[in-house]
Amino acid sequence: MGIGRSEGGRRGAALGVLLALGAALLAVGSASEYDYVSFQSDIGPYQSGRFYTKPPQCVDIPADLRLCHNVGYKKMVLPNLLEHETMAEVKQQASSWVPLLNKNCHAGTQVFLCSLFAPVCLDRPIYPCRWLCEAVRDSCEPVMQFFGFYWPEMLKCDKFPEGDVCIAMTPPNATEASKPQGTTVCPPCDNELKSEAIIEHLCASEFALRMKIKEVKKENGDKKIVPKKKKPLKLGPIKKKDLKKLVLYLKNGADCPCHQLDNLSHHFLIMGRKVKSQYLLTAIHKWDKKNKEFKNFMKKMKNHECPTFQSVFK
Amino acid sequence: MPSLLLLFTAALLSSWAQLLTDANSWWSLALNPVQRPEMFIIGAQPVCSQLPGLSPGQRKLCQLYQEHMAYIGEGAKTGIKECQHQFRQRRWNCSTADNASVFGRVMQIGSRETAFTHAVSAAGVVNAISRACREGELSTCGCSRTARPKDLPRDWLWGGCGDNVEYGYRFAKEFVDAREREKNFAKGSEEQGRVLMNLQNNEAGRRAVYKMADVACKCHGVSGSCSLKTCWLQLAEFRKVGDRLKEKYDSAAAMRVTRKGRLELVNSRFTQPTPEDLVYVDPSPDYCLRNESTGSLGTQGRLCNKTSEGMDGCELMCCGRGYNQFKSVQVERCHCKFHWCCFVRCKKCTEIVDQYICK
Numbered sequence: 177m178g179i180g181r182s183e184g185g186r187r188g189a190a191l192g193v194l195l196a197l198g199a200a201l202l203a204v205g206s207a208s209e210y211d212y213v214s215f216q217s218d219i220g221p222y223q224s225g226r227f228y229t230k231p232p233q234c235v236d237i238p239a240d241l242r243l244c245h246n247v248g249y250k251k252m253v254l255p256n257l258l259e260h261e262t263m264a265e266v267k268q269q270a271s272s273w274v275p276l277l278n279k280n281c282h283a284g285t286q287v288f289l290c291s292l293f294a295p296v297c298l299d300r301p302i303y304p305c306r307w308l309c310e311a312v313r314d315s316c317e318p319v320m321q322f323f324g325f326y327w328p329e330m331l332k333c334d335k336f337p338e339g340d341v342c343i344a345m346t347p348p349n350a351t352e353a354s355k356p357q358g359t360t361v362c363p364p365c366d367n368e369l370k371s372e373a374i375i376e377h378l379c380a381s382e383f384a385l386r387m388k389i390k391e392v393k394k395e396n397g398d399k400k401i402v403p404k405k406k407k408p409l410k411l412g413p414i415k416k417k418d419l420k421k422l423v424l425y426l427k428n429g430a431d432c433p434c435h436q437l438d439n440l441s442h443h444f445l446i447m448g449r450k451v452k453s454q455y456l457l458t459a460i461h462k463w464d465k466k467n468k469e470f471k472n473f474m475k476k477m478k479n480h481e482c483p484t485f486q487s488v489f490k
Numbered sequence: 491m492p493s494l495l496l497l498f499t500a501a502l503l504s505s506w507a508q509l510l511t512d513a514n515s516w517w518s519l520a521l522n523p524v525q526r527p528e529m530f531i532i533g534a535q536p537v538c539s540q541l542p543g544l545s546p547g548q549r550k551l552c553q554l555y556q557e558h559m560a561y562i563g564e565g566a567k568t569g570i571k572e573c574q575h576q577f578r579q580r581r582w583n584c585s586t587a588d589n590a591s592v593f594g595r596v597m598q599i600g601s602r603e604t605a606f607t608h609a610v611s612a613a614g615v616v617n618a619i620s621r622a623c624r625e626g627e628l629s630t631c632g633c634s635r636t637a638r639p640k641d642l643p644r645d646w647l648w649g650g651c652g653d654n655v656e657y658g659y660r661f662a663k664e665f666v667d668a669r670e671r672e673k674n675f676a677k678g679s680e681e682q683g684r685v686l687m688n689l690q691n692n693e694a695g696r697r698a699v700y701k702m703a704d705v706a707c708k709c710h711g712v713s714g715s716c717s718l719k720t721c722w723l724q725l726a727e728f729r730k731v732g733d734r735l736k737e738k739y740d741s742a743a744a745m746r747v748t749r750k751g752r753l754e755l756v757n758s759r760f761t762q763p764t765p766e767d768l769v770y771v772d773p774s775p776d777y778c779l780r781n782e783s784t785g786s787l788g789t790q791g792r793l794c795n796k797t798s799e800g801m802d803g804c805e806l807m808c809c810g811r812g813y814n815q816f817k818s819v820q821v822e823r824c825h826c827k828f829h830w831c832c833f834v835r836c837k838k839c840t841e842i843v844d845q846y847i848c849k
Contacts, residue, residue, distance in 0.1 A: 209837060209838065210835055210836065210837060210838070211823055211835075211836045211837070211838050212833055212834070212835055212836075213826075213833060213834040213835075213836065214832075214833040214834075248830070248831045248832075249831050249832050258714075259708065268710075269710060269714070272712040272713045272714075273713060276713070287830075296831070296832040298832070298833070298834060302828055302834070320713065325712070325713045325715065326715075328709070328713060328714035328715055328716075329709065329714070329716065330709065330714045331714060340825075340826065340827040340828065341826045341827065341828050341834060342828060343828055343830075344828075344830075345830060380712055380713075382712075449712070
């Protein structure tokens with residue numbers, strides 16, 4: 177073990193100075209009581225939990241890693257703590273979490289996810305705190321279920337540490353009350369109208385359609401949406417023969433408000449995925465050519481190629 | 491009396507010749523960092539000829555496969571580190587004696603320990619070359635082409651880039667065994683027996699890596715789900731390879747060379763060794779005391795565990811000679827806490843610990 181390399185962050189350095197001054201009053205020349213492990217640009221001794229991997233590197237968080245580029249630090253360890261080995265793989269896997277981030281289901285969602293997808297560069301891996309994982313999971317899994325997802329194996333909370341050397345926001349922020357459930361908008365209807373976000377969502381969805389809506393009704397706790405004038409942008413799991421009689425569901429959405437459905441007279445962009453035998457709606461936007469952001473999206477969509485795991489993996 | 495003097499001289503020359511023949515080993519590539527492939531462009535021939543410890547056949551392979559040499563060095567290093575881990579609490583602890591022969595004269599003896607070092611070093615090379623293929627570092631090989639396992643669920647994908655353990659195994663066989671195959675000793679001689687022993691142990695090491703490679707998978711569906719899963723062939727953790735070879739070491743078979751030039755069991759009641767087993771032809775030397783002729787460094791000055799009754803205990807480690815006790819001060823980080831964003835602050839704790847050293 178011995179004494180490790182020591183560099184103070186700003187806050188820590190300030191505290192260190194105060195302590196040093198205090199110590200100086202008592203005994204001149206006493207050694208520093210604290211040891212700091214700060215940013216490491218060379219992480220040679222880094223011991224990943226995984227036995228076999230590329231040597232870890234500290235790299236810039238790229239601007240197009242949208243999940244994490246504004247998380248609060250600028251560099252990350254690659255391979256990350258989810259065993260993603262290349263930046264392309266990190267981006268591809270992180271992109272499907274961006275829509276969840278935009279749901280604001282918990283204040284600590286980004287810090288939690290990025291501690292794994294884009295781990296901070298220190299001399300050893302630092303995992304998120306178990307309590308943060310549990311708080312994010314408990315707040316966000318209900319939202320994920322609207323999209324047919326459950327909390328994944330790779331984020332199971334019981335594998336994260338309970339001690340002090342773990343990543344979290346300061347406790348007060350993490351315990352802030354979540355929004356009252358009564359006023360919650362249907363998550364698939366609560367979307368940011370920004371071209372990058374829509375593109376990200378398109379890539380994370382299995383199918384996408386331009387269509388009109390014939391009718392909306394309740395069925396078994398879901399909103400059942402009967403489309404008409406369907407034009408596929410991305411078919412995914414939908415077979416062409418099934419397209420004609422396609423019916424979409426807003427999962428668990430029988431009673432939550434969805435302002436896009438207030439007026440059915442125009443076209444919609446609808447994205448979704450198939451779960452068992454149901455086609456679930458994961459995002460809905462009014463097809464609004466006059467909206468600047470939507471127009472940008474239409475332009476980008478023509479050239480944009482979604483990353484696939486196969487392309488990432490080679 | 492003159493005839494006795496002549497015999498003595500002949501014996502001495504024979505011994506010296508053997509020492510010269512076996513003094514160096516390719517394991518020394520682990521201790522002298524091999525230059526990156528780019529350095530070879532300057533002049534292939536001189537660089538290969540300057541690498542220490544290569545046999546003539548290995549030197550030729552170096553010229554043909556220059557870019558592989560760095561990874562052979564890595565493999566040897568991995569093997570030595572693993573050896574030092576597996577024997578860390580033993581009287582002989584796989585310490586490296588010098589840069590040329592690496593382990594010193596101890597390896598002249600065809601002992602169990604020699605068997606282990608040959609196996610684990612060969613295993614290290616298979617490991618390093620297989621991985622280098624996967625990483626695209628070598629022009630003559632790439633991802634593994636192993637066929638999809640029959641018991642893999644149908645909806646899982648077989649793809650990705652697997653460790654090329656087939657290539658690693660074949661190349662390690664060519665390179666590591668070259669040193670043994672180019673020797674020409676009389677059939678049934680002790681020297682030939684030693685060559686056969688080395689070939690068997692090299693093979694056992696290679697097979698350990700080859701057989702322990704297994705399927706690894708990743709879930710890469712949307713939001714981390716396992717709706718999409720891709721699998722590939724992956725090397726086992728090298729510690730596990732070391733553990734397996736250590737088991738083989740513990741159950742190694744004592745052999746002797748026959749007049750027909752084959753190895754046979756000293757005790758015919760035991761089971762015939764398989765190609766995955768370690769074999770030895772000489773009893774292990776006493777590792778208790780320093781002995782220049784056997785190359786034993788002895789256990790004087792070694793740390794031991796006062797409360798243990800195993801090999802690392804003071805009674806056994808010190809061979810009954812006793813031990814000295816002294817106190818040392820250790821400074822460690824303690825009470826660490828992560829602060830946003832982003833550093834870890836620790837206190838420094840000092841602890842006085844007792845340590846025991848063999849007399």
